[in-house]
Amino acid sequence: MKPPRNWLRPLGGVGTVAAAALLIGLTAAPSAPAAPAPAERPATSAAATVYEAENATVSQGAVESNHRGYTGSGFVNYTNTTGSSVEWTVNAAKAGSASLAIRFANGTSANRPMNITVNGATVAANRAFPGTGAWTTWTTASLTAELKAGANTVKATATTANGGPNVDSLTADTEGAPPGGGGTPVGVNGQLTVCGTKLCNQYGKPIQLRGMSTHGIQWYPQCVTGGSLDALANDWNADVVRISMYIQEGGYETNPRKFTDLVHTMIEQATARGMYAIVDWHMLSPGDPNHNLARAKTFFTEIAQRHANKTNLLYEIANEPSGVSWARVKSYAEQLIPVIRQHDADTPILVGTRAWSSLGVSDGADETEIVNNPVNASNIMYTFHFYAASHHDEYFNTLSRAADKLPIFVTEFGTQTYTGDGGNDFAMAQRYLDLMASKKISWTSWNYSDDSRSGAVFKPGTCNSNGPWTGTSSLKPAGVWIRDRIRTADSFPTR
Numbered sequence: 001m002k003p004p005r006n007w008l009r010p011l012g013g014v015g016t017v018a019a020a021a022l023l024i025g026l027t028a029a030p031s032a033p034a035a036p037a038p039a040e041r042p043a044t045s046a047a048a049t050v051y052e053a054e055n056a057t058v059s060q061g062a063v064e065s066n067h068r069g070y071t072g073s074g075f076v077n078y079t080n081t082t083g084s085s086v087e088w089t090v091n092a093a094k095a096g097s098a099s100l101a102i103r104f105a106n107g108t109s110a111n112r113p114m115n116i117t118v119n120g121a122t123v124a125a126n127r128a129f130p131g132t133g134a135w136t137t138w139t140t141a142s143l144t145a146e147l148k149a150g151a152n153t154v155k156a157t158a159t160t161a162n163g164g165p166n167v168d169s170l171t172a173d174t175e176g177a178p179p180g181g182g183g184t185p186v187g188v189n190g191q192l193t194v195c196g197t198k199l200c201n202q203y204g205k206p207i208q209l210r211g212m213s214t215h216g217i218q219w220y221p222q223c224v225t226g227g228s229l230d231a232l233a234n235d236w237n238a239d240v241v242r243i244s245m246y247i248q249e250g251g252y253e254t255n256p257r258k259f260t261d262l263v264h265t266m267i268e269q270a271t272a273r274g275m276y277a278i279v280d281w282h283m284l285s286p287g288d289p290n291h292n293l294a295r296a297k298t299f300f301t302e303i304a305q306r307h308a309n310k311t312n313l314l315y316e317i318a319n320e321p322s323g324v325s326w327a328r329v330k331s332y333a334e335q336l337i338p339v340i341r342q343h344d345a346d347t348p349i350l351v352g353t354r355a356w357s358s359l360g361v362s363d364g365a366d367e368t369e370i371v372n373n374p375v376n377a378s379n380i381m382y383t384f385h386f387y388a389a390s391h392h393d394e395y396f397n398t399l400s401r402a403a404d405k406l407p408i409f410v411t412e413f414g415t416q417t418y419t420g421d422g423g424n425d426f427a428m429a430q431r432y433l434d435l436m437a438s439k440k441i442s443w444t445s446w447n448y449s450d451d452s453r454s455g456a457v458f459k460p461g462t463c464n465s466n467g468p469w470t471g472t473s474s475l476k477p478a479g480v481w482i483r484d485r486i487r488t489a490d491s492f493p494t495r
Helices: 016-024 185-189 226-235 256-272 289-307 326-341 393-402 426-438 477-487
Strands: 048-052 057-059 061-064 075-078 085-092 096-105 114-118 121-127 139-147 150-158 166-173 193-195 198-200 210-213 240-246 276-282 313-316 349-351 380-387 408-414 442-446
Touching: 048 085, 057 061, 075 085, 085 096, 085 166, 114 139, 121 139, 139 226, 139 256, 150 166, 210 276, 210 477, 226 256, 240 256, 240 442, 256 276, 256 289, 276 289, 289 313, 289 326, 326 349, 380 393, 393 408, 393 426, 408 426, 426 442, 426 477
Parallel strands: 210 240, 210 442, 240 276, 276 313, 313 349, 349 380, 380 408, 408 442
Antiparallel strands: 048 166, 057 085, 061 075, 075 166, 085 150, 096 139, 096 166, 114 121, 114 150, 193 198
């Protein structure tokens, strides 16, 4: 069995022996209360037209049909050369903004970027077309562009010697894009910023993001594939995915290049699906984030340099500080944040709080230590983690108070005990979700994997079997419960 996540630590004054007794005394999970009926993301309008790639003008490519899952009579396999392209003619009844979606598959692990031009003008330079996990796994890359009335040319041109991905079709919605440029979370909300105690979208309106955290990508990369991310974006309707990169425990420190590249790839995959991505510097043991400060500076410098122009990122710079004072955590943040800001002035930064991101509660403190001595930086939020079967009123009340004074993002929670295992307390978890909805506190739940414990959403073996990712047949009870709550309709105000 792969190494488990190291959850066995004291929380809220509960030591290891007492924690074991708590686990033994758990009763069977109560029935999950019903979630509101799911509402899918906006479907394409009646004006959406599918233009098959095999009917387009192809330069340095071939029409093939040897990988299942395509639509029409085939797809275009780009020649592995810079400049290979597919060009469609798109008709628009009137001039205006249109949503464009290119359906593609990339069975390699390498990004195959392309320039997207409309009527000869570049609308997306080096647009990412990352690996989808298999040549039979198809997904879409969406963007918006201005079309003129009548015939328009839309061209996708490979910009590297690897050529482009396999391209199946272009869907053009000529009735115009929704406010913000597309129906995805990023398309609607754009660049996020912290305004007061809230996370706000490009229109300055407070929003709540909801999604999932991966497990440690050193153990469960097979759970983060094109297919699983397609399901997270389109079946679960998630707004955000947290990319959990451990530093120790077989993670970043063992091979910085490997894990940095893996994070790059996962960022591109989230971007292609219109989801926000939290880059989680998952320091856990040792609990003093200053132990990894030099590594963090190296890592976040590269991430910020490469992805500064993206509008869908958040940086979580210290997962769960423990065994240290708030002053030490604050000092770490104030040394690292300026390094990031040299390259990326806009991305919100999430700062872990003392005592396993409990706002200090697990060490007998509370939010006042941060309120009275906040990090000296702007566009930041503070993180809070909870596990519903372990963390009851003291934690709940602290979160409620803190959210009125501090910008809070719950980057990790579960319906079980703090070990990520045991019975589910769905009733307490629902109390937390209701509170977070009322105060627009964004959240990601732990964890999107097939770990053997009850907190992992997929049944064991799902990831090695490549799904099925959609629906509920592969989900544990906690997976069914959290999927239902992510799928309910978003409220993203634009005016």
